[in-house]
Amino acid sequence: xxxxxxxxxxxxxxxxxxxxxxxxxxxxxxxxxxxxxxxxxxxxxxxxxxxxxxxxxxxxxxxxxxxxxxxxxxxxxxxxxxxxxxxxxxxxxxxxxxxxxxxxxxxxxxxxxxxxxxxxxxxxxxxxxxxxxxxxxxxxxxx
Numbered sequence: 001x002x003x004x005x006x007x008x009x010x011x012x013x014x015x016x017x018x019x020x021x022x023x024x025x026x027x028x029x030x031x032x033x034x035x036x037x038x039x040x041x042x043x044x045x046x047x048x049x050x051x052x053x054x055x056x057x058x059x060x061x062x063x064x065x066x067x068x069x070x071x072x073x074x075x076x077x078x079x080x081x082x083x084x085x086x087x088x089x090x091x092x093x094x095x096x097x098x099x100x101x102x103x104x105x106x107x108x109x110x111x112x113x114x115x116x117x118x119x120x121x122x123x124x125x126x127x128x129x130x131x132x133x134x135x136x137x138x139x140x141x142x143x
Contacts, residue, residue: 008033012033015033016034017032018031024036058081062084064088074136075132078132078138079129082129086118097112110130110131110133111130113126114126114130
């Protein structure tokens with residue numbers, strides 16, 4: 001067996017450590033420490049780890065926008081977490097929706113979620129999120 005610490009140090013020295021995808025010298029899309037996305041993709045374990053971290057980041061960001069976030073119903077929290085995947089700067093552009101949520105005007109918040117370029121881009125997703133904001137229930141989705 002090899003010394004894992006020495007191996008990792010060698011790989012970091014040779015491959016570098018990148019938080020964002022880049023093209024390696026052979027033109028392959030790569031991330032992390034030489035992880036070739038073109039040929040190897042991501043395992044379900046890694047995808048789940050990224051998702052868990054992304055959800056945690058979304059909740060943190062939502063708590064910074066809505067001090068009472070944890071008091072919202074589950075469907076509303078899930079809807080807002082889904083929206084927050086656009087990133088905090090983009091989410092903050094929903095000023096009228098945010099203002100409505102801060103005063104618990106969920107009907108206006110739902111309407112404002114649909115009154116956006118984002119809604120025209122994500123279509124059915126926006127409709128479902130609007131429904132969840134308005135009703136605090138999960139929309140039945142046929143499988």
